[in-house]
Amino acid sequence: MYRRIKGTKDILPGEIYQWQHVEKIISERLERNNYQEIRTPLFEVTELFIRGVGPDTDVVSKEMYTFPDKGNTSLTLRPELTAPVVRAFIQNNLSQISPVTKLYYFGPLFRQERPQKGRLRQFTQFGFEIIGSEHPEADAEVIQTIYDIYKELGINDLSVRINSIGSLDSRNHYLRILKSTLKPHINDFCNTCQERIEKNILRLFDCKVESCQHILDRHAPSILDHLDTEDAQHFEEVKSLLDAAYVPYEVDNKLVRGLDYYTRTTFEITSSLLGAQDAICGGGRYDHLIEDLGGVPTPAVGVASGMERLLMILNESQAIPEKEINLIYMAVLGNNARQVAFNIATTLRSRGLRVELDFLRRSLRAQMRDAGKKQARWVVIIGEDEIHKDKILLKNMTTGEQKEIQLSQAADQIEATII
RNA sequence: GUGGGUGUAGCUCAGGUGGUAGAGCGACAGGUUGUGGCCCUGUUGGCCGCGGGUUCAAGUCCCGUCACUCACCCCA
DSSP: OOOOOOTTTOHHHHHHHHHHHHHHHHHHHHHHHHHHEOOOEEEEEHHHHHHHOTTTTTHHHHHEEEETTTTTTTTEOSOOOOHHHHHHHHHTTTGGOOOOEEEEEEEEOOOOOBBBTTTTEEEEEEEEEEEESSSSSHHHHHHHHHHHHHHTOOOOOOOEEEOOOOOOHHHHHHHHHHHHHGGGGGSSOOHHHHHHHHHHHHHHGOOHHHHHHHHHHOOOOGGSSSOOOHHHHHHHHHHHHHHHOOOOOEEOOTTTOSSTTTTEEEEEEETTTSSOOEEEEEEEEOTTTTHHHHHHOOEEEEEEEEEEHHHHHHHHHHHSOOOOOOOEEEEESHHHHHHHHHHHHHHHTTTHHHHHHSSSOOOOHHHHHHHTTTTTTTEEEHHHHHHHHHHEEEETTOOEEEEEGGGHHHHHHHHHHHO
Protein backbone atom coordinates (compact mmCIF):
# COMPACT_ATOMS: atom_id res chain seq x y z
CA MET A 1 0.00 0.00 0.00
CA TYR A 2 1.28 3.42 -0.88
CA ARG A 3 1.32 5.91 1.92
CA ARG A 4 1.45 9.64 1.85
CA ILE A 5 4.85 11.22 2.39
CA LYS A 6 5.78 11.86 6.00
CA GLY A 7 4.60 15.26 7.14
CA THR A 8 1.92 15.64 4.47
CA LYS A 9 -1.84 15.49 4.84
CA ASP A 10 -4.85 14.45 2.80
CA ILE A 11 -7.68 16.89 3.15
CA LEU A 12 -10.71 14.62 2.94
CA PRO A 13 -14.20 15.53 1.68
CA GLY A 14 -15.44 15.69 5.26
CA GLU A 15 -13.13 18.55 6.16
CA ILE A 16 -12.73 20.41 2.89
CA TYR A 17 -15.66 22.66 3.74
CA GLN A 18 -13.70 24.11 6.65
CA TRP A 19 -10.94 25.15 4.29
CA GLN A 20 -13.35 26.68 1.82
CA HIS A 21 -15.16 28.53 4.57
CA VAL A 22 -11.99 29.97 6.05
CA GLU A 23 -10.42 30.80 2.70
CA LYS A 24 -13.54 32.68 1.72
CA ILE A 25 -13.61 34.85 4.83
CA ILE A 26 -9.91 35.61 4.53
CA SER A 27 -9.94 36.57 0.88
CA GLU A 28 -13.12 38.62 1.21
CA ARG A 29 -11.62 40.50 4.10
CA LEU A 30 -8.36 41.17 2.26
CA GLU A 31 -10.18 42.27 -0.88
CA ARG A 32 -12.16 44.69 1.28
CA ASN A 33 -8.88 46.15 2.51
CA ASN A 34 -7.94 46.41 -1.16
CA TYR A 35 -5.20 43.81 -1.28
CA GLN A 36 -4.79 41.95 -4.55
CA GLU A 37 -4.08 38.25 -4.83
CA ILE A 38 -0.86 37.00 -6.38
CA ARG A 39 0.10 33.41 -7.19
CA THR A 40 3.67 32.39 -7.77
CA PRO A 41 5.20 29.02 -8.73
CA LEU A 42 5.76 26.32 -6.15
CA PHE A 43 9.45 26.22 -6.95
CA GLU A 44 12.12 28.80 -7.57
CA VAL A 45 15.81 28.93 -8.20
CA THR A 46 17.55 27.95 -4.95
CA GLU A 47 19.62 31.11 -4.93
CA LEU A 48 16.48 33.21 -4.36
CA PHE A 49 15.96 31.72 -0.92
CA ILE A 50 19.63 31.75 0.05
CA ARG A 51 19.81 35.44 -0.82
CA GLY A 52 16.39 36.36 0.46
CA VAL A 53 16.00 34.39 3.66
CA GLY A 54 19.69 34.17 4.57
CA PRO A 55 22.21 31.33 4.26
CA ASP A 56 22.62 30.89 8.02
CA THR A 57 18.95 30.55 8.87
CA ASP A 58 17.68 27.10 9.80
CA VAL A 59 15.09 27.27 7.05
CA VAL A 60 17.74 27.62 4.37
CA SER A 61 20.62 25.69 5.87
CA LYS A 62 18.79 22.53 6.84
CA GLU A 63 15.11 22.46 5.85
CA MET A 64 14.83 23.04 2.12
CA TYR A 65 13.74 20.54 -0.50
CA THR A 66 16.44 21.28 -3.08
CA PHE A 67 17.08 19.33 -6.26
CA PRO A 68 18.79 19.79 -9.63
CA ASP A 69 16.61 19.86 -12.74
CA LYS A 70 17.69 18.22 -16.00
CA GLY A 71 19.69 21.27 -16.98
CA ASN A 72 21.43 21.00 -13.61
CA THR A 73 19.93 24.20 -12.26
CA SER A 74 19.39 23.99 -8.52
CA LEU A 75 15.71 24.41 -7.74
CA THR A 76 13.95 24.53 -4.38
CA LEU A 77 10.34 23.94 -3.32
CA ARG A 78 9.46 27.25 -1.71
CA PRO A 79 9.94 27.18 2.07
CA GLU A 80 8.33 30.60 2.49
CA LEU A 81 6.50 33.08 0.33
CA THR A 82 7.89 36.54 0.92
CA ALA A 83 10.96 36.02 -1.25
CA PRO A 84 8.97 34.63 -4.22
CA VAL A 85 6.43 37.45 -3.95
CA VAL A 86 9.20 40.02 -3.89
CA ARG A 87 10.83 38.31 -6.86
CA ALA A 88 7.56 38.55 -8.77
CA PHE A 89 7.17 42.18 -7.71
CA ILE A 90 10.59 43.05 -9.10
CA GLN A 91 10.42 40.92 -12.24
CA ASN A 92 7.01 42.23 -13.30
CA ASN A 93 7.79 45.86 -12.45
CA LEU A 94 4.76 46.14 -10.20
CA SER A 95 6.23 49.29 -8.68
CA GLN A 96 5.44 51.03 -11.97
CA ILE A 97 1.70 50.51 -11.52
CA SER A 98 1.50 52.25 -8.19
CA PRO A 99 4.01 53.44 -5.57
CA VAL A 100 2.40 51.23 -2.94
CA THR A 101 1.52 47.64 -3.75
CA LYS A 102 -0.70 45.54 -1.51
CA LEU A 103 -0.57 41.82 -2.25
CA TYR A 104 -1.99 38.71 -0.64
CA TYR A 105 -1.34 35.07 -1.31
CA PHE A 106 -2.37 31.63 -0.35
CA GLY A 107 -0.59 28.35 -0.91
CA PRO A 108 1.53 25.37 0.07
CA LEU A 109 5.07 25.61 1.43
CA PHE A 110 7.66 22.93 2.01
CA ARG A 111 10.16 22.44 4.80
CA GLN A 112 11.89 19.19 5.62
CA GLU A 113 11.63 19.20 9.40
CA ARG A 114 10.58 16.51 11.81
CA PRO A 115 6.76 16.70 11.89
CA GLN A 116 4.87 17.26 15.12
CA LYS A 117 1.67 18.90 16.27
CA GLY A 118 1.14 22.01 14.17
CA ARG A 119 4.17 21.32 12.02
CA LEU A 120 4.05 19.64 8.64
CA ARG A 121 6.50 19.22 5.80
CA GLN A 122 3.95 20.52 3.36
CA PHE A 123 1.84 23.20 4.97
CA THR A 124 -0.28 26.09 3.84
CA GLN A 125 0.07 29.73 4.54
CA PHE A 126 -1.84 32.80 3.64
CA GLY A 127 -0.21 36.16 4.01
CA PHE A 128 -0.06 39.68 2.72
CA GLU A 129 2.50 42.37 2.09
CA ILE A 130 2.51 46.13 1.77
CA ILE A 131 5.39 47.08 -0.51
CA GLY A 132 6.46 50.70 -0.95
CA SER A 133 5.86 52.41 2.38
CA GLU A 134 8.36 52.87 5.16
CA HIS A 135 5.82 54.51 7.43
CA PRO A 136 4.42 53.02 10.64
CA GLU A 137 0.85 53.08 9.35
CA ALA A 138 1.78 50.25 7.01
CA ASP A 139 3.15 48.15 9.89
CA ALA A 140 0.07 48.92 11.93
CA GLU A 141 -2.32 48.06 9.12
CA VAL A 142 -0.72 44.66 8.62
CA ILE A 143 -0.99 43.79 12.30
CA GLN A 144 -4.47 45.24 12.65
CA THR A 145 -5.70 43.41 9.54
CA ILE A 146 -4.43 39.99 10.53
CA TYR A 147 -5.82 40.51 14.01
CA ASP A 148 -9.21 41.45 12.57
CA ILE A 149 -9.27 38.43 10.31
CA TYR A 150 -8.79 36.16 13.31
CA LYS A 151 -11.50 38.00 15.18
CA GLU A 152 -13.87 37.74 12.26
CA LEU A 153 -13.23 34.01 12.19
CA GLY A 154 -14.27 33.84 15.82
CA ILE A 155 -10.95 33.51 17.62
CA ASN A 156 -10.65 35.39 20.87
CA ASP A 157 -7.78 34.35 23.07
CA LEU A 158 -4.79 35.51 21.08
CA SER A 159 -1.72 37.28 22.26
CA VAL A 160 0.08 39.73 20.05
CA ARG A 161 3.73 40.41 20.73
CA ILE A 162 5.67 43.10 18.96
CA ASN A 163 9.22 44.32 18.97
CA SER A 164 11.57 46.47 16.96
CA ILE A 165 14.94 45.13 16.01
CA GLY A 166 15.93 48.44 14.48
CA SER A 167 17.22 49.43 11.12
CA LEU A 168 20.53 47.95 9.97
CA ASP A 169 22.75 50.65 11.45
CA SER A 170 21.27 50.76 14.88
CA ARG A 171 21.01 46.99 15.00
CA ASN A 172 24.66 46.51 14.10
CA HIS A 173 25.58 49.03 16.76
CA TYR A 174 23.46 47.14 19.28
CA LEU A 175 24.90 43.78 18.26
CA ARG A 176 28.42 45.01 18.92
CA ILE A 177 27.41 46.09 22.41
CA LEU A 178 25.52 42.85 22.99
CA LYS A 179 28.47 40.77 21.93
CA SER A 180 30.94 42.55 24.14
CA THR A 181 28.67 42.34 27.18
CA LEU A 182 28.07 38.64 26.70
CA LYS A 183 31.60 37.59 25.79
CA PRO A 184 32.71 37.34 29.44
CA HIS A 185 29.86 34.89 30.07
CA ILE A 186 30.29 32.83 26.94
CA ASN A 187 31.16 29.63 28.82
CA ASP A 188 27.93 29.77 30.78
CA PHE A 189 25.79 29.41 27.65
CA CYS A 190 24.63 26.16 26.08
CA ASN A 191 26.55 24.85 23.08
CA THR A 192 24.20 26.17 20.41
CA CYS A 193 24.19 29.56 22.03
CA GLN A 194 27.97 29.63 22.11
CA GLU A 195 27.95 29.11 18.36
CA ARG A 196 25.24 31.69 17.87
CA ILE A 197 27.22 34.37 19.64
CA GLU A 198 29.58 34.28 16.69
CA LYS A 199 27.17 33.45 13.89
CA ASN A 200 23.83 35.06 14.64
CA ILE A 201 23.86 36.54 18.08
CA LEU A 202 20.31 37.87 17.94
CA ARG A 203 19.01 34.32 17.93
CA LEU A 204 20.24 33.86 21.49
CA PHE A 205 16.92 35.30 22.51
CA ASP A 206 15.13 32.36 20.94
CA CYS A 207 16.93 29.86 23.16
CA LYS A 208 14.65 27.99 25.52
CA VAL A 209 17.35 26.79 27.90
CA GLU A 210 16.53 28.41 31.20
CA SER A 211 20.07 29.15 32.24
CA CYS A 212 20.70 30.92 28.95
CA GLN A 213 17.64 33.08 29.42
CA HIS A 214 18.82 33.80 32.93
CA ILE A 215 22.13 35.17 31.74
CA LEU A 216 20.35 37.25 29.12
CA ASP A 217 17.93 38.63 31.68
CA ARG A 218 20.77 39.70 33.92
CA HIS A 219 23.31 40.99 31.46
CA ALA A 220 21.90 41.57 27.98
CA PRO A 221 20.96 45.12 27.16
CA SER A 222 17.54 45.58 25.53
CA ILE A 223 17.53 46.39 21.89
CA LEU A 224 14.78 48.88 22.54
CA ASP A 225 17.23 50.97 24.57
CA HIS A 226 19.62 51.10 21.65
CA LEU A 227 17.40 52.10 18.78
CA ASP A 228 18.40 55.31 17.07
CA THR A 229 16.00 58.24 17.23
CA GLU A 230 14.21 57.45 13.99
CA ASP A 231 13.76 53.76 14.78
CA ALA A 232 12.47 54.57 18.23
CA GLN A 233 10.08 57.13 16.79
CA HIS A 234 8.87 54.61 14.22
CA PHE A 235 8.23 52.01 16.89
CA GLU A 236 6.36 54.50 19.07
CA GLU A 237 4.09 55.41 16.19
CA VAL A 238 3.37 51.76 15.39
CA LYS A 239 2.32 51.25 18.99
CA SER A 240 0.06 54.28 19.13
CA LEU A 241 -1.58 53.33 15.84
CA LEU A 242 -2.30 49.88 17.27
CA ASP A 243 -3.80 51.57 20.32
CA ALA A 244 -5.95 53.65 18.03
CA ALA A 245 -7.15 50.49 16.31
CA TYR A 246 -7.92 48.75 19.61
CA VAL A 247 -5.41 45.99 18.97
CA PRO A 248 -4.13 44.66 22.29
CA TYR A 249 -0.43 43.80 22.25
CA GLU A 250 2.56 43.44 24.45
CA VAL A 251 6.08 44.56 23.74
CA ASP A 252 8.58 41.72 23.86
CA ASN A 253 12.11 42.93 23.44
CA LYS A 254 13.32 39.37 23.00
CA LEU A 255 11.15 38.68 19.97
CA VAL A 256 13.54 38.08 17.11
CA ARG A 257 12.68 36.05 14.11
CA GLY A 258 14.41 33.25 12.27
CA LEU A 259 14.53 34.90 8.89
CA ASP A 260 17.34 37.33 8.19
CA TYR A 261 15.43 39.91 6.20
CA TYR A 262 13.58 41.63 9.02
CA THR A 263 14.24 45.23 10.04
CA ARG A 264 12.51 47.41 12.59
CA THR A 265 9.07 45.97 13.43
CA THR A 266 8.74 42.25 14.13
CA PHE A 267 5.65 40.61 15.55
CA GLU A 268 4.08 37.29 16.28
CA ILE A 269 0.63 36.15 17.36
CA THR A 270 0.28 33.03 19.48
CA SER A 271 -2.60 30.95 20.76
CA SER A 272 -2.79 28.80 23.84
CA LEU A 273 -4.95 26.34 21.92
CA LEU A 274 -2.00 25.18 19.84
CA GLY A 275 0.68 22.81 21.08
CA ALA A 276 4.33 23.60 21.52
CA GLN A 277 4.23 25.27 18.11
CA ASP A 278 2.00 28.06 19.28
CA ALA A 279 2.62 30.80 16.71
CA ILE A 280 -0.29 31.24 14.35
CA CYS A 281 1.38 33.99 12.39
CA GLY A 282 4.55 35.97 12.24
CA GLY A 283 5.80 38.91 10.30
CA GLY A 284 7.51 42.22 10.24
CA ARG A 285 9.22 44.85 8.19
CA TYR A 286 11.86 44.04 5.60
CA ASP A 287 13.21 47.28 4.21
CA HIS A 288 16.22 45.80 2.42
CA LEU A 289 14.89 42.60 0.90
CA ILE A 290 13.82 44.11 -2.40
CA GLU A 291 17.19 45.72 -2.84
CA ASP A 292 18.95 42.50 -1.80
CA LEU A 293 17.06 40.61 -4.48
CA GLY A 294 18.08 43.07 -7.17
CA GLY A 295 15.23 45.60 -7.16
CA VAL A 296 15.39 49.30 -6.48
CA PRO A 297 15.47 49.95 -2.73
CA THR A 298 11.86 49.72 -1.51
CA PRO A 299 10.60 49.40 2.06
CA ALA A 300 7.98 46.75 2.84
CA VAL A 301 6.16 44.98 5.63
CA GLY A 302 4.11 41.79 5.74
CA VAL A 303 2.80 38.78 7.59
CA ALA A 304 2.36 35.05 7.01
CA SER A 305 -0.15 32.88 8.81
CA GLY A 306 -0.38 29.10 9.06
CA MET A 307 -3.64 27.65 7.75
CA GLU A 308 -3.36 24.28 9.44
CA ARG A 309 -2.74 25.92 12.79
CA LEU A 310 -5.58 28.31 12.20
CA LEU A 311 -7.91 25.40 11.50
CA MET A 312 -6.70 23.64 14.65
CA ILE A 313 -7.73 26.65 16.69
CA LEU A 314 -11.07 26.99 14.93
CA ASN A 315 -11.89 23.33 15.49
CA GLU A 316 -10.78 23.52 19.08
CA SER A 317 -13.13 26.42 19.71
CA GLN A 318 -15.85 25.07 17.39
CA ALA A 319 -15.93 28.32 15.48
CA ILE A 320 -16.82 26.89 12.09
CA PRO A 321 -20.54 26.79 11.28
CA GLU A 322 -22.13 23.66 9.87
CA LYS A 323 -22.21 23.41 6.14
CA GLU A 324 -25.69 23.99 4.81
CA ILE A 325 -26.73 21.97 1.83
CA ASN A 326 -30.11 22.00 0.20
CA LEU A 327 -30.16 18.57 -1.36
CA ILE A 328 -32.90 17.05 -3.47
CA TYR A 329 -32.71 13.27 -3.55
CA MET A 330 -34.43 11.43 -6.39
CA ALA A 331 -35.71 8.02 -5.38
CA VAL A 332 -36.45 5.93 -8.43
CA LEU A 333 -38.22 2.61 -9.04
CA GLY A 334 -38.29 0.91 -12.43
CA ASN A 335 -36.76 1.52 -15.83
CA ASN A 336 -39.34 3.97 -17.18
CA ALA A 337 -39.09 6.02 -14.04
CA ARG A 338 -35.33 6.11 -14.31
CA GLN A 339 -35.43 7.99 -17.59
CA VAL A 340 -37.98 10.46 -16.34
CA ALA A 341 -35.96 11.04 -13.19
CA PHE A 342 -32.78 11.56 -15.15
CA ASN A 343 -34.52 14.13 -17.26
CA ILE A 344 -35.90 16.02 -14.28
CA ALA A 345 -32.56 15.89 -12.47
CA THR A 346 -30.83 17.41 -15.47
CA THR A 347 -33.32 20.26 -15.60
CA LEU A 348 -33.12 20.95 -11.86
CA ARG A 349 -29.34 20.94 -11.94
CA SER A 350 -29.29 23.35 -14.84
CA ARG A 351 -31.33 25.69 -12.64
CA GLY A 352 -28.65 25.58 -9.97
CA LEU A 353 -30.15 23.05 -7.57
CA ARG A 354 -28.20 20.28 -5.86
CA VAL A 355 -29.61 16.95 -6.95
CA GLU A 356 -28.55 13.38 -6.10
CA LEU A 357 -29.69 10.23 -7.90
CA ASP A 358 -29.41 6.66 -6.64
CA PHE A 359 -26.88 4.66 -8.65
CA LEU A 360 -27.47 1.25 -7.12
CA ARG A 361 -31.08 0.50 -8.17
CA ARG A 362 -31.90 -0.25 -4.57
CA SER A 363 -35.21 -0.67 -2.82
CA LEU A 364 -37.22 2.44 -2.02
CA ARG A 365 -36.52 1.83 1.65
CA ALA A 366 -32.79 1.78 1.01
CA GLN A 367 -33.02 4.91 -1.09
CA MET A 368 -34.97 6.69 1.64
CA ARG A 369 -32.38 5.69 4.20
CA ASP A 370 -29.67 6.96 1.90
CA ALA A 371 -31.53 10.24 1.49
CA GLY A 372 -31.83 10.61 5.25
CA LYS A 373 -28.17 9.86 5.78
CA LYS A 374 -27.21 12.44 3.18
CA GLN A 375 -29.43 14.97 4.95
CA ALA A 376 -31.56 15.58 1.89
CA ARG A 377 -34.27 18.15 2.53
CA TRP A 378 -36.48 16.90 -0.26
CA VAL A 379 -37.04 13.55 -1.88
CA VAL A 380 -38.64 13.19 -5.28
CA ILE A 381 -40.21 9.76 -5.61
CA ILE A 382 -40.83 8.42 -9.09
CA GLY A 383 -42.10 4.86 -9.59
CA GLU A 384 -44.19 2.97 -12.09
CA ASP A 385 -47.39 4.02 -10.30
CA GLU A 386 -46.50 7.67 -10.72
CA ILE A 387 -45.54 7.23 -14.36
CA HIS A 388 -48.93 5.69 -15.10
CA LYS A 389 -50.66 8.62 -13.47
CA ASP A 390 -48.33 11.22 -15.05
CA LYS A 391 -47.41 12.36 -11.55
CA ILE A 392 -44.40 12.42 -9.24
CA LEU A 393 -44.21 12.67 -5.45
CA LEU A 394 -42.33 15.41 -3.63
CA LYS A 395 -41.61 14.69 0.01
CA ASN A 396 -40.46 17.25 2.55
CA MET A 397 -37.99 15.39 4.75
CA THR A 398 -38.20 17.89 7.56
CA THR A 399 -41.98 17.75 8.00
CA GLY A 400 -42.63 14.38 6.41
CA GLU A 401 -45.36 15.81 4.21
CA GLN A 402 -45.55 14.82 0.59
CA LYS A 403 -47.59 15.96 -2.36
CA GLU A 404 -48.31 14.87 -5.91
CA ILE A 405 -47.09 16.96 -8.78
CA GLN A 406 -48.10 16.84 -12.42
CA LEU A 407 -45.27 15.23 -14.36
CA SER A 408 -45.40 17.77 -17.18
CA GLN A 409 -44.57 20.64 -14.81
CA ALA A 410 -42.37 18.69 -12.42
CA ALA A 411 -39.25 20.88 -12.57
CA ASP A 412 -41.18 24.15 -12.26
CA GLN A 413 -43.28 22.90 -9.39
CA ILE A 414 -40.33 21.43 -7.51
CA GLU A 415 -38.36 24.60 -7.91
CA ALA A 416 -41.28 26.73 -6.77
CA THR A 417 -41.95 24.55 -3.74
CA ILE A 418 -38.49 24.26 -2.33
CA ILE A 419 -37.23 27.82 -2.64
C1' G B 1 19.50 14.64 14.13
C1' U B 2 17.99 13.27 19.67
C1' G B 3 14.39 11.47 23.26
C1' G B 4 9.32 9.61 25.03
C1' G B 5 4.56 7.27 23.69
C1' U B 6 1.66 4.15 20.42
C1' G B 7 0.81 0.24 16.42
C1' U B 8 -5.38 -5.37 17.12
C1' A B 9 -11.89 -4.71 12.00
C1' G B 10 -13.27 1.31 7.79
C1' C B 11 -13.17 4.44 12.87
C1' U B 12 -12.52 4.52 18.53
C1' C B 13 -10.64 0.85 21.50
C1' A B 14 -10.89 -4.01 24.99
C1' G B 15 -7.88 -8.37 25.10
C1' G B 16 -4.47 -10.25 34.26
C1' U B 17 0.15 -14.43 35.21
C1' G B 18 1.36 -17.28 26.99
C1' G B 19 -3.70 -21.65 24.99
C1' U B 20 -4.38 -19.55 17.21
C1' A B 21 -9.24 -12.70 18.57
C1' G B 22 -13.83 -9.21 20.94
C1' A B 23 -17.07 -4.61 21.77
C1' G B 24 -19.15 0.01 20.29
C1' C B 25 -19.74 2.95 16.06
C1' G B 26 -19.86 2.57 10.66
C1' A B 27 -21.22 -0.09 6.07
C1' C B 28 -24.87 -3.56 3.94
C1' A B 29 -29.59 -6.20 4.33
C1' G B 30 -34.22 -7.57 6.72
C1' G B 31 -38.30 -6.38 10.25
C1' U B 32 -42.73 -2.48 6.29
C1' U B 33 -45.04 -6.68 -1.63
C1' G B 34 -43.20 1.44 -2.62
C1' U B 35 -41.31 5.71 2.25
C1' G B 36 -35.80 8.10 6.02
C1' G B 37 -34.51 9.40 11.26
C1' C B 38 -35.81 5.83 16.73
C1' C B 39 -35.90 0.62 17.81
C1' C B 40 -34.97 -4.78 16.89
C1' U B 41 -32.43 -8.80 14.04
C1' G B 42 -28.78 -10.46 10.91
C1' U B 43 -24.52 -9.99 7.52
C1' U B 44 -19.95 -8.04 6.24
C1' G B 45 -15.42 -7.06 7.98
C1' G B 46 -8.71 -8.69 11.14
C1' C B 47 -1.03 -12.01 7.45
C1' C B 48 -3.08 -8.62 15.91
C1' G B 49 2.65 -3.06 11.64
C1' C B 50 6.80 -6.25 9.62
C1' G B 51 11.01 -9.85 10.47
C1' G B 52 13.37 -13.09 13.67
C1' G B 53 13.86 -15.65 18.52
C1' U B 54 12.10 -18.46 23.11
C1' U B 55 8.07 -22.21 23.67
C1' C B 56 4.31 -28.10 22.64
C1' A B 57 1.80 -23.22 21.98
C1' A B 58 3.02 -15.93 21.05
C1' G B 59 -1.79 -10.41 20.04
C1' U B 60 0.55 -11.53 24.88
C1' C B 61 7.61 -12.75 26.45
C1' C B 62 12.70 -11.28 24.05
C1' C B 63 15.56 -8.91 19.94
C1' G B 64 15.48 -6.13 15.60
C1' U B 65 12.99 -3.08 12.14
C1' C B 66 9.32 0.16 10.07
C1' A B 67 5.31 3.47 10.65
C1' C B 68 2.52 6.99 13.32
C1' U B 69 2.60 10.53 17.22
C1' C B 70 4.37 14.07 20.94
C1' A B 71 8.55 16.84 22.57
C1' C B 72 13.60 19.05 21.81
C1' C B 73 15.54 22.19 17.76
C1' C B 74 13.16 25.74 14.62
C1' C B 75 8.98 27.94 12.92
C1' A B 76 3.41 28.99 10.30
